[in-house]
Amino acid sequence: RERHGMAYSVHSGVHLYDETGALLITAGLDRSRCMPALKLILRELHRMAEKKVTRRELQMAKDYAGGQLRIGLEGTSNQMIWVGEHLLTFGNVRQPQSIIDRLDAVTAEEVADLAGRILKKARLSAALLLPEENQETADQVREMIQSFG
Numbered sequence: 691r692e693r694h695g696m697a698y699s700v701h702s703g704v705h706l707y708d709e710t711g712a713l714l715i716t717a718g719l720d721r722s723r724c725m726p727a728l729k730l731i732l733r734e735l736h737r738m739a740e741k742k743v744t745r746r747e748l749q750m751a752k753d754y755a756g757g758q759l760r761i762g763l764e765g766t767s768n769q770m771i772w773v774g775e776h777l778l779t780f781g782n783v784r785q786p787q788s789i790i791d792r793l794d795a796v797t798a799e800e801v802a803d804l805a806g807r808i809l810k811k812a813r814l815s816a817a818l819l820l821p822e823e824n825q826e827t828a829d830q831v832r833e834m835i836q837s838f839g
Contacts, residue, residue, distance in 0.1 A: 694730060696723040708779065713808065721820065725830055728816070732838050739809035742802045756790045811838045 698718035705712045715735075719727050743751070763769055763786055776783045816831050 694727075696720075696727050696730075700727075721827075724818070724827065725834070728831060728834055732834060735809050735814075736838065738805045740806075742798045745798065748796070748798050748801065752793055752796070755793055759786055759789060811836070814838055 696719065698720075700715070700717045702713070702715045705714070715731055717727055717731070763772060772786075773783050814835050816835055818828060818831050820827065
């Protein structure tokens with residue numbers, strides 16, 4: 691976002707479920723920048739699927755994730771949500787430090803293996819929200835997704 695300056699906002703996140711999940715990337719864009727931004731996003735996903743993360747990138751991601759977990763559990767309400775979600779999802783309450791320890795044990799090879807398995811054309815989908823119907827833009831997005839990989 692900072693380097694190319696074409697998006698109002700760009701966010702990513704995951705939804706993890708018992709047997710499935712979703713990796714989401716959202717971007718708020720001016721319409722004229724939709725295709726160039728999608729091209730950059732797809733290029734980055736392709737790079738992630740093909741190339742191992744560097745030691746520095748992996749450590750930064752681990753530090754960020756662990757820090758967000760710790761900050762997110764500072765309030766009593768968030769701690770209770772943590773307990774409830776874990777009981778409903780896993781049948782037990784996982785301790786935050788055990789999650790952080792497992793996160794710290796992740797290797798670049800494991801990240802590359804997972805990225806290679808999930809970042810495939812057959813698994814990609816896109817949603818485009820515009821103020822009015824625009825078939826040309828929708829067709830361009832579909833074509834770009836089809837050419838992924």
